[in-house]
Amino acid sequence: MPAHVATVPHSTPEPGLPPAPLRARGRPRKTLLERDDGNRRAALLRAAAALFRSQGFAATTTRDIAAAAGMQSGSPFYHFKSKDALLFAVMQEGMHAALARQRAALPATASSPPQAQLRGLVQTHFQVLLGPDSDFIPVMLYEARSLNSAQRIELAALQSEYETLWTPVLAALHTSGALRAPVGLARLLMLGALNWSVQWFDPRKSATVDDLVDAALALFVDARATEAAPT
Amino acid sequence: MPAHVATVPHSTPEPGLPPAPLRARGRPRKTLLERDDGNRRAALLRAAAALFRSQGFAATTTRDIAAAAGMQSGSPFYHFKSKDALLFAVMQEGMHAALARQRAALPATASSPPQAQLRGLVQTHFQVLLGPDSDFIPVMLYEARSLNSAQRIELAALQSEYETLWTPVLAALHTSGALRAPVGLARLLMLGALNWSVQWFDPRKSATVDDLVDAALALFVDARATEAAPT
DNA sequence: CCTACCGATCGGTAGG
DNA sequence: CCTACCGATCGGTAGG
Numbered sequence: 001m002p003a004h005v006a007t008v009p010h011s012t013p014e015p016g017l018p019p020a021p022l023r024a025r026g027r028p029r030k031t032l033l034e035r036d037d038g039n040r041r042a043a044l045l046r047a048a049a050a051l052f053r054s055q056g057f058a059a060t061t062t063r064d065i066a067a068a069a070g071m072q073s074g075s076p077f078y079h080f081k082s083k084d085a086l087l088f089a090v091m092q093e094g095m096h097a098a099l100a101r102q103r104a105a106l107p108a109t110a111s112s113p114p115q116a117q118l119r120g121l122v123q124t125h126f127q128v129l130l131g132p133d134s135d136f137i138p139v140m141l142y143e144a145r146s147l148n149s150a151q152r153i154e155l156a157a158l159q160s161e162y163e164t165l166w167t168p169v170l171a172a173l174h175t176s177g178a179l180r181a182p183v184g185l186a187r188l189l190m191l192g193a194l195n196w197s198v199q200w201f202d203p204r205k206s207a208t209v210d211d212l213v214d215a216a217l218a219l220f221v222d223a224r225a226t227e228a229a230p231t
Numbered sequence: 232m233p234a235h236v237a238t239v240p241h242s243t244p245e246p247g248l249p250p251a252p253l254r255a256r257g258r259p260r261k262t263l264l265e266r267d268d269g270n271r272r273a274a275l276l277r278a279a280a281a282l283f284r285s286q287g288f289a290a291t292t293t294r295d296i297a298a299a300a301g302m303q304s305g306s307p308f309y310h311f312k313s314k315d316a317l318l319f320a321v322m323q324e325g326m327h328a329a330l331a332r333q334r335a336a337l338p339a340t341a342s343s344p345p346q347a348q349l350r351g352l353v354q355t356h357f358q359v360l361l362g363p364d365s366d367f368i369p370v371m372l373y374e375a376r377s378l379n380s381a382q383r384i385e386l387a388a389l390q391s392e393y394e395t396l397w398t399p400v401l402a403a404l405h406t407s408g409a410l411r412a413p414v415g416l417a418r419l420l421m422l423g424a425l426n427w428s429v430q431w432f433d434p435r436k437s438a439t440v441d442d443l444v445d446a447a448l449a450l451f452v453d454a455r456a457t458e459a460a461p462t
Numbered sequence: 463c464c465t466a467c468c469g470a471t472c473g474g475t476a477g478g
Numbered sequence: 479c480c481t482a483c484c485g486a487t488c489g490g491t492a493g494g
Contacts, residue, residue, distance in 0.1 A: 040463080054376070055376065056287065056288075056289055056376060056377070057287075057289075057290075058287055058288075058289035058290035059288075059289040059377070061487080061488060061489085062488080062489065062490085063487090063488080063489095071463070071464085072463075072464050072465075073464095073465095073488095073489095074463085074464070074465080074466090074467095074489095074490075074491075075463050075464070077489085077490060077491075078463060078464095079463095081490095082489080082490080083488095083489065083490090142373065145285070145286065145287060146287070146290070179450070180449040180450065180454075181445075181446040181447075181449040181450040182446055185438065185442065185443065185446035185450075186446065186450055188427070188428070188431055189424040189425075189427075189428075189446060189447055189450055190424065190450070191427070192423055192424040192425075192426070192427025192428065192430070193420040193421065193423040193424035193427070194420075194423070195423070195427055196419070196420075196422070196423025196424070196426055196427055197419070197420075197423065199423070200419055207416065211416065212416065214412075215412040215413055215416035215417065215420060216412075216420060218411040218412040219410070219411065219412040219416075219417055219420055219421070219450075219451060220450060220451075222453055223411075271479085292471080292472060292473085293472080293473060293474085294471090294472075294473090302479070302480085303479075303480050303481075304472095304473095304480095304481095305474075305475075305479085305480070305481080305482090305483095306479050306480070308473085308474060308475075309479055309480095310479095312474095313473080313474080314472095314473065314474090
């Protein structure tokens, strides 16, 4: 298999569109494809994310996905060139959303002590993992082995971006003595603890996401070590 | 599907064996089935564990497993009634081995302070997860959704036994102040951090299993809180 | 995006 | 445990 990444078209599937007919002068009239493709593609992505999460990639058929999106069995292949490309698009979508949400939350704690910054990262991470529309990231976490190597490399770059958000915060906590483990291993162990929650968290049970945030912070950092350094 | 559990024969597949022939008087001669079944069954389990781990359950064919065990495509079904039963047997094997190893290691730290007991549990957990013959537990951790509900219930009982080994140790650490998070959530988060290591640990890289044990202990417990209570 | 379809593969079985 | 095989399903495509 060649090393090109299965690119996912975001719009304009047709390179050259015919000139708009005269009667479309008033309101720019879109073609059938343009009008519906965003919708249908998004519906496929959502359906695929939910099914890949609950059944796994290999156990999910493209027919399942088509039916969940209200299409016929062959139609997903109009939007995605293969089942693989659909999986990759789900994972990309998940990582882009997670990065966007963390970056949107960062300014709120930018001038706070590192412990509050960590709390923000942990809270957003749990929300992305366990909140509404939370099928995309779990699929990325648990179906990575179904990707080809080019796709894996592209996703690794996004994951590396994500880790970059954590490292300076953990380094500051390590320096202050609030985090005793080495920063690299601490990051891996902490994200593992958080990521594993998708296996057991049940919103119908006692603990809330806020309880999880509190427990994780209490488990990982030593509150006493940071009390001496305000500002 | 009826709710009976796919039981896995551990030996004596034949209820009544014919009396041993006279020439077998000196050394008790086993039948062909008795002589080879343990071997072949164990070979299938090992091959299945390795393939289920690297490719996932749904993406692994029974033909793959047969070939890896040196058999023809139909032969696994002589030892296991279905692909499902093979998966369940792999998971059972993994849990039994993990429980046995933890129980064998317990006496060494039974009279030590809780922090040393936790170190023992963490170390054995990492060894079971990352050491030799370590495909069984990862399969159990990451392929649970492919089980039917009866199998899931039976495995949950074993997992509950396993958690029972951790709870008193964590409770003692919580009481002493060395573990600040609530015991229940702390256990879930900690085991998540450990279990996630199968996703990233690479023995060819810098960190060793002992490094992981040190980092996990440093991350989870506050060394200073226990120094005051030697006994 | 649908209809109709193909080629390949897969879990499982009969009979020895 | 092997041989020979079946029925069902699946990813993907042509042609509109």
